[in-house]
Amino acid sequence: MGALKGGVAVIDISPPPGLLLSGFAARSEPATGLNDPLTVRAVVLGQTAIVVADVIGIHEDMSRRIRERCSLPGANVIVAATHTHGAPSSMAGRLGGANPEFLKALEDGCVAAIDRALATAEPVSISAGNGPDPEVGHNRRHTGGTVDPAVPVVRLQRADGSLLAMVVSYACHPTVLGADNRLMTADFPHFLRSRIEAVQPGTVAVFVNGCTGDVNIGHTAQASWTLAAQDTRTFENARRLGERIADAALAAPCAPMGTEVAAAEASVNLQLERREGDLAAAAAGWRADAEKAEPLRRILLEHWIGWAEANAGRPPGNWTGRVSLLDWGGVPIAALPGEIFAETSLTIRRAMPAGPAMVLSYADGTPGYIPPASEYKFGGYEVDEAHRFIGMRGAFCSGSAERLADAATALLSANNHSADQQE
Numbered sequence: 013m014g015a016l017k018g019g020v021a022v023i024d025i026s027p028p029p030g031l032l033l034s035g036f037a038a039r040s041e042p043a044t045g046l047n048d049p050l051t052v053r054a055v056v057l058g059q060t061a062i063v064v065a066d067v068i069g070i071h072e073d074m075s076r077r078i079r080e081r082c083s084l085p086g087a088n089v090i091v092a093a094t095h096t097h098g099a100p101s102s103m104a105g106r107l108g109g110a111n112p113e114f115l116k117a118l119e120d121g122c123v124a125a126i127d128r129a130l131a132t133a134e135p136v137s138i139s140a141g142n143g144p145d146p147e148v149g150h151n152r153r154h155t156g157g158t159v160d161p162a163v164p165v166v167r168l169q170r171a172d173g174s175l176l177a178m179v180v181s182y183a184c185h186p187t188v189l190g191a192d193n194r195l196m197t198a199d200f201p202h203f204l205r206s207r208i209e210a211v212q213p214g215t216v217a218v219f220v221n222g223c224t225g226d227v228n229i230g231h232t233a234q235a236s237w238t239l240a241a242q243d244t245r246t247f248e249n250a251r252r253l254g255e256r257i258a259d260a261a262l263a264a265p266c267a268p269m270g271t272e273v274a275a276a277e278a279s280v281n282l283q284l285e286r287r288e289g290d291l292a293a294a295a296a297g298w299r300a301d302a303e304k305a306e307p308l309r310r311i312l313l314e315h316w317i318g319w320a321e322a323n324a325g326r327p328p329g330n331w332t333g334r335v336s337l338l339d340w341g342g343v344p345i346a347a348l349p350g351e352i353f354a355e356t357s358l359t360i361r362r363a364m365p366a367g368p369a370m371v372l373s374y375a376d377g378t379p380g381y382i383p384p385a386s387e388y389k390f391g392g393y394e395v396d397e398a399h400r401f402i403g404m405r406g407a408f409c410s411g412s413a414e415r416l417a418d419a420a421t422a423l424l425s426a427n428n429h430s431a432d433q434q435e
Contacts, residue, residue, distance in 0.1 A: 015135040015136075015171075015271075016057070016058055016135065016136060016137070016138070016271045016273070016341075017056075017057075017058065017133035017134060017135055017136060018055070018056060018057045018058075018133055018134070018136035018138075018168040018176060018177065019055075019056045019128075019129035019130055019131070019132045019133035019134065019176075020053070020054065020055050020056070020129050020132075020168070020176060020177040020216040020218070021053070021054050021124075021125045021126075021128035021129040021132065021216075022051050022052070022053050022125070022216060023051060023052040023053075023054075023121040023122075023124050023125045023128075024049050024050070024051055024121075025050050025051065025052055025065065025066070025114075025117045025118055025121040026046055026049050026050045026051075026196060027050075027100060027111070027113070027114050027117065027196075029042070029043050029044055029045050029046070029196075030042050030043065031043055031100035031101075031111050031114060032100060032101060032108060032109070033097070033098060033099065033100060033101075033193075033194065033196065034067075034068045034097065034099060034100060034101040034102065034107045034108060035068050035096075035097030035098075035107065035187070036097060036190070036191035036236050036237075037191075037237065037311055037312045037315055037401055038191040038236065038237050038238055038239050038308050038311060038312075039191040039192075039193075039194070039239070040311060041194060042194070043100070043194050043195065043196050044194045044195065045194075045195050045196070046195060046196045046197075047098075047195040047196065047197040047202075047247060048196075048197050048198055048202040049198075049202075050065075050066040050067070050096075050099050050196055050197075050198060051065075051066050051198070052064070052065045052066070052118070052121040052122050052124075052125045053065075053125065053216065053218045054122070054125035054126045054128070054129040055129060055168070055177050055179055055218050056084070056126065056129040056130045056133055057136075057138070057168065057273050057340055058273035059084055059085060059088055059273070059275075060084070060088040060089070060273050060274075060275050060338050060340070061082070061084055061088065061089045061090070061126050061129065061130070062089075062090045062092065062179070062218070062220060062338070062345070063078070063089065063090070063091055063092070063122045063125055063126050064091075064092040064093065064094060064218060064219070064220050065091075065092075065093055065094070065102070065118060065121070065122060066093075066094050066096050066099055066198040066201070066202075067093050067094070067096065067099045067100075067102035067118060068093060068095055068096060068097060068099060068101070068102055068103075068107060068378070069093045069095065069102060069103050069106070069107070069374055069377075069378025070091050070092065070093050070102065070103070070118075070122075070374070070376070070377065070378060071102075071103040071104055071105075071106065071377065071378070072332075072333070072334070072349065072376060072377030072379070073104070074091075074103070074104075074115070074118070074119050075091040075334070075376040075377060076376075077119060078091050078119060078122045078123055078126075079091065081119075081123045082122075082123050082126040082127055083126065083127045083130050084126060084130060085275075087275055087276075087277050087336075088275040088338075089126065090336055090338065090345070090347045090372070090375050090376065091122060091375065091376050092220055092221070092347065092372060092374055092375040092376070093221075093374040093378060094186055094198055094199075094201045094219060094220075094221055094374075095185065095186055095221050095224065095351075095374045095378075096186040096197065096198045096199045096201065097185075097186065097187050097189065097199065098186075098189055098193060098195070098196055098197035098198065098199050099196060099197075099198070100114050100196070101114075102114070102115065102118055103378060105403055106378070106379075106402055106403040106404070107401070107402055107403060134170060134171070134176070135170075135171045136168040136169060136170060136171075136176055137168075137169045137268065137271075138166065138167070138168060138169075138268070138269040138270070138271070138340060138341035138343070139166075139167045139169065139266035139267060139268050139269060140164070140165060140166045140167065140266055140267065140269050140340075140341070140342075140343045140367075140368040141164075141165055141264035141265045141266035141267060141368055142162060142163060142164055142165070142264055142367075142368050143163035143164075143165055143180075143260035143261045143262070143263050143264035144163070144260050144263060144264075145161035145162075145163070145260070146163065146182070146253075146256045146257045146259070146260040147161075147256075148182070148184055148200075148229060148253045148256055148257055149161070149182070149183055149184035149224070149227040149228070149229070150227065150228065150229060150230040151226055151227055151354065152185075152226055152227065152228045152230070152231065152232055152233060153226045153232075153387070153390065153392060153394065154226075154390075157226070157354075158226075158353075158354045158355050158358065159183065159227050159354050160183045160222055160223055160227070160354045160357040160358055160361070160371070162181070162182070162183075162222070162361070162369075163180065163181070163182050163257065163260045163261055163264065164180075164181050164264075164343075164368045164369060164370045165178060165179070165180050165261045165264040165266060165368065166178070166179040166269075166340060166343055166368070166370075167179075167266050174214055174215075175212050175214065175215040176214075176215065176216070177215060177216045177217075177218060178208055178212065178215055178216075178217050178218070178261065179218045179220065180204065180208070180217065180218070180219050180220070180257070180258070180261040181219070181220045181221065181222050181370045181371075181372060182219075182221070182222055182257050182260075182261075183221065183222025183223050183224045183227050183354060183357060183373075184200070184221075184222075184224055184227055184228060184229065184253075184257075185224045185227060185228035185229075186198070186199035186200055186201055186221070187199065187228050187229075187236065187245075188200050188229055188244075188245055188246075188249055188250040188253060189245055189246075189247065189250060190235075190236055190238075190241075190242055190245040191236055191237075191238060191239050192238075192239050192240065192241050192242075192245075193245075197247070197250075199250055199254075200250045200251075200253050200254035200257070201219040201221075201254065202250075202254065203250055203251040203253075203254030203255055203258070204217070204219055204254035204255065204257050204258040204261075205217035205218070205219055205254075205258075206254075207254065207255045207258035207259070207262075208258050208261065208262060211258075211262055212262075217258075220370065220372050221372065221373060221374055222357060222370070222371060222372060222373065223348070223352035223353060223354055223356060223357035223371055223372075223373045224351065224352075224354075224373065225350075225351035225352050225353040225354075225373070225381050225382070225383065225394060226353045226354060226383075226387070226394065227353075227354055229244065229249075229253060230244070231244070231245070233392075233393040233394065234393065237308060237309075237312065238308060239308065264368075269340070269341035269342045269343055270341040270342045271341060272339070272341065272342075273338070273339060273340055273341065274338070274339040274427060275336065275337065275338050275339070276336070276337045276423045276426065276427055277334060277335065277336040277337070277423075278334075278335045278336075278419045278422065278423055279332055279333070279334060279335075280332065280333050280334075280335055280415055280416055280419045281330055281331075281332045282330060282331050282332070282333060282382070282408055282409070282412040282415060282416075283328075283330050283408075283409045283412070284328035284329055284330055284331060284399075284404065284405055284406030284407065284408060284409065285328055285406050285407060285408075285409045286328050286405075286406045286407070287396065287407070288320070291320040291321075291323060291324040292320070292324050294316075294320050295316075295317050295320035295321055295324070298313045298316050298317050298320070299313075299317055301313055302314060302317070312401070315400060315401050316397075316400045316401075319399075319400040319401075319403065320400075323405050323406075326405060327405075328405045328406030329405055329406070331379055331404070331408075333348075333349035333350065333376070333377050333379070333416065334349060334375075334376040334377065335347070335348055335349075335416055335419040335420050335423065336375065336376065336423075337420065337423040337424065337427060339427060342367075343367075343368050343369060343370070344364055344365075344369045344370070344424060344427075345369070345370040345372065346360055346364075346369075346370070346371050346372065346420045346423070346424065347372040347373075347375035347376065348371070348372065348373050348375060348416050348420065349373070349374075349375055349376050349377035349378065349379065349382075349416075350373065350374075350377065350378060350379050350380060350381065350382040350408075350416075351373060351374070351378070351380060351381040351382065351394070352373040352382055352413065352416070353381075353382075353383055353384050353387065353413065355384045355386065355387075355413075356382075356384050356413045356414075356416070356417050357371045357373075359384075359414075359417045359421075360417050360420050360421060360424075363420075363421040363424055363425075364424060371420075379402070379404055379408075380398050380399050380402040380404050380407075380408070381394040381395070381398050381399075381407075381408070382408045382412050382413045382416065383395050383408070383413060384413045384414065385410045385411055385413070385414060388410045395407070
């Protein structure tokens with residue numbers, strides 16, 4: 013068997029100004045410019061790959077097409093999003109209207125990045141470690157609540173000893189910039205990557221988000237329902253926090269890993285539900301509220317009315333998601349679809365052996381929040397409301413996150429990566 017080969021590629025997918033940015037209902041005016049390039053970054057290791065785009069999410073249909081079109085076996089590829097709220101809509105039928113030209117550029121860019129990384133692959137060695145907690149992420153639903161503080165790092169080193177790529181994960185919503193921002197941006201991941209690439213010249217930094225469904229820099233979800241500027245939601249703070257995470261990654265004590273890579277996947281069918289009752293009655297109530305609501309509240313209610321009218325008479329149905337696992341030289345990388353909470357991430361981590369490991373979300377489908385069962389009693393935006401804005405037929409039933417976690421732990425066990433098997 014020949015030496016393990018790795019490659020990396022970066023594709024710029026930045027469109028011209030004028031498209032609506034995705035992620036905040038309050039923001040209804042188009043982008044006015046570009047603060048930093050929106051990119052697709054791919055890392056290939058052996059016959060496996062992770063490709064991640066600076067968008068709010070990748071639709072599962074697009075993920076499937078990317079995996080079918082690229083030069084690697086589709087089962088060996090993870091297609092993920094950074095989840096920035098500073099990029100145009102990126103999913104057909106979700107989170108507002110998506111521009112067809114941008115969707116094509118996104119899909120083609122992901123395929124091109126994977127193929128370019130594969131075509132330029134060279135002999136590499138793997139090292140990995142965990143950086144210290146940068147203390148950037150905070151639970152936005154519960155003061156002092158659960159977060160996943162891990163900063164796992166995988167480094168690909170060229171034969172001459174120089175660093176080809178650094179893959180970093182951390183769990184935090186890229187919503188440092190708020191609804192008042194109309195400049196396209198990758199948010200803090202841009203500054204994280206720029207810091208690493210400045211400290212390690214010749215290296216491509218790739219950020220893959222962890223499980224951030226209930227984690228951001230400390231504001232509530234409701235704090236984004238305004239166009240008012242907020243002191244902590246600035247590009248300068250995005251720089252400061254991104255560089256803090258980067259410095260934690262750069263400080264990770266990395267040890268040599270193995271030379272074998274592998275991949276596995278599972279399909280999980282999840283049931284949707286509606287707790288709104290009769291949708292026609294719900295729409296009538298929201299319409300009455302909208303008549304006397306403040307302008308920004310009216311925008312939100314109009315989204316809900318449109319959702320109710322589109323789904324009246326249609327059952328909520330179900331949704332099928334992909335859970336995948338990569339093994340990079342002994343580093344397990346579990347990837348889940350949707351907006352996954354920290355509790356679920358930590359559940360999966362407990363099933364992993366000690367050492368560096370990644371638990372990713374926003375992978376191969378972004379259908380909205382999939383909360384753990386423990387959160388349903390608290391309700392709130394993520395549990396009761398977000399599916400209307402996102403455009404799903406219903407919310408995920410309690411137990412859905414646990415089913416995804418079970419699938420991930422089963423893949424870990426089947427591939428000799430469970431904590432029990434390592435004891």
